[in-house]
Amino acid sequence: MFRSRRARIRSTVTAIAATGVLALTACAGGSGDEGSDGPVTLDFAFWGNDVRAEMYDEAIAAFNEEFPDIKVNVSFLGFPEFWEKRQIESTSGGLPDVMQFDYSYLRQYSENGLLLDLGPHLGEGIDTDPIDEKILDIGVVNDTTYGIATSTNAWTLYQNPKLLESIGAAPYEGGGSWEDYTDWVQATTDAAAAAGQPIYGGTDFTGRIQNFELQLRAQGSYLFNDDGEPGFDEDDLRAFWEQGAPFREGAGVPQQRLEEVYPLSGFDSAITASELTWDNFGAGYLGNLGEGYTELLLVEPPITEEGAKDLYLKPSMLHTISANTEHPEEAVELLNFLVNAPEVGAAFGTNRGLPASETQLEGVELGGLEAQIQEYEESISDRLGDPPAVPIVGYGSLEEKFRVIGTDLGLGVVTVDEAVEQFFTEMDVVLNQ
């Protein structure tokens, strides 16, 4: 109960003021900038883990030695969560100033005006001399440069020599047909069983869209062209998934075991002796395998037709700048440093792939796995073809759908025909959205 008129007025004003303050507090976002004359704060986001976070801390510390007036707020998430967050931010124009960026999303973000046109900064802020023209072209969509590739990677077949030795099996030599590789996996799994060890030769390769792409490219086709049209039909996909039957019948690791260790793979859980993947995954594999493992082997993946140009160099990641950044000049300084500085190369090694910039590559101590990756990429030069078109809008979700259907096949909850139908239905939605 109010005691007086003054008290009543005071209470009313307090209520309205409190509402106003709450509203203003809610509205206030602020970048934490100290003004255009003072230090500038940039938000930088990447996907990765604690290991990569430490590397970025080191890289940003080196950046701040050179640019003490640019403060960098760093944040990171796992890969799926990173993109979920970016997608929400993109609807409100709140993307971070500088971002580690995946090739799969480059077209989607650039065509929707969310990324800064880097063209005016090439050679003027972004040092392009140490980067090969072909690698610079990777970040171009519709004749405009939106991203700079930090590094390249290529598809490879990793093997674990320690596991192979423990079961007395010989490594796969590389190349050969997909049937050859399947036979080797079966033989390795059998050898492990004979040695009484719960180890398998490999994982069903038909669960990865990249292996399908490799087979399509060997036949002169592609996954999707620039116009977003698929380069395969239902029969192609059915034939591909049917190649996984021996794996599902016991040659490879059972899908249930993989579900138990997910999000790790069979390879970095020391369950499988081989895995087809990108060559920059080696450092992560060794980290996850633990101290007992110091060495990995890289060989060429199987090939559908000898002499085919089915492999290609892909950016393992790019760096981009938000179109809405309030500090494009400073953002360019940061991007250039992350792409070209030798200190960054020294901090990362090949964690982000083999550095694309010569100056950054000079900072990398190429020993052990780093040297192996470089040698591997050189060794496949005769198998490297032109890179495919920049991935279509929605490619990221199709890649994930492919992986999920692959696991469903492995678990036996869908047939190959159902899997094909599901993928084409989903593809139809994505392409026509």
Added chain:
Amino acid sequence: MTNAATATPVPPPAVVDAARPGESRAGGAARPPRRKPASRRENVAGYGFLLPWLVGFFGLTVGPMLISLYLAFTSYNLFTDPKFIGIDNFVRMFTDDPVYMKSVGITAIYVLVGTPVKLAAALGIAMLLNYRDRGSGFFRSAFYAPSLIGASVSVAIVWRAMFANDGPVDSGLNIFGIELGGWVGNVDLVVPMMIILAVWQFGAPMVIFLAGLKQIPRELYEAAEVDGAGAFRRFRSVTLPMLSPVIFFNLLLETIHAFQIFASAFIISNGSGGPGGMTNYYTLYLYKRAFSDQQMGYASAMAWVLVVVVAIIAFVLFRTSRGWVHYSGDSK
């Protein structure tokens, strides 16, 4: 000061006090008393204090719901403008999306099996706690604790570790020669595992059951005992009817709650809904459609189907409750 009150006869205070909202006053001619200026100011102050909630309610609940209703009839990928497509999202859901139908199926199993088992466990433990007072505070807290932390990320992680291959549960079963290779990756066992996790969090309904049990007059049990009723008969003829309003309340709440399962499924499957889509519950699939696949229009349609289904189930429960819920003073 203009005094209208002096111009219009005011009914005697006793009459005014006797009038209740909705009742007509004696004589019918008397006008309601004019609102006093002080009361109006109180209203302004009241609305002032309410304003933050009102802003939140309309800005964060009603507004988004209306936008979501519109988006349910569009194709919207978060990047380009929504494209109106009529009821295509709803048609696709029921005719062209096997993953959706599977998601509906496993959610229905979770609700239909998990909720009754959870309520039975809650009632059973509540009756045990009600039986003896000694140490009941400790046991009440101990049994309630899982509900407090049940939806947390840490519990889901621990649950995953417990039921994983070579985890404590799997190792325990191995001792008896039962080798399942873990529950987390097993298509047949992950559903029971999720239901066990839900049942384990029975603390909240248990506390409500306990409060209800304490309200049942002891004389009723004594009278039933004198009449020769055994324990089961007393439970069936005294406990259940007297507790029926509480059972109804818990049933309604837990059913709605079960439809909303998300966090545990997300953590245990690492967001994948696996193995084989067996943890791809409705809300998790909805989330993936919205934020992983960028099909916000489709996800909105899914959300509205869920709202309608839950509303229908709540309505049916209310209607059927007339036949089995007994309130004090009820003639039933």
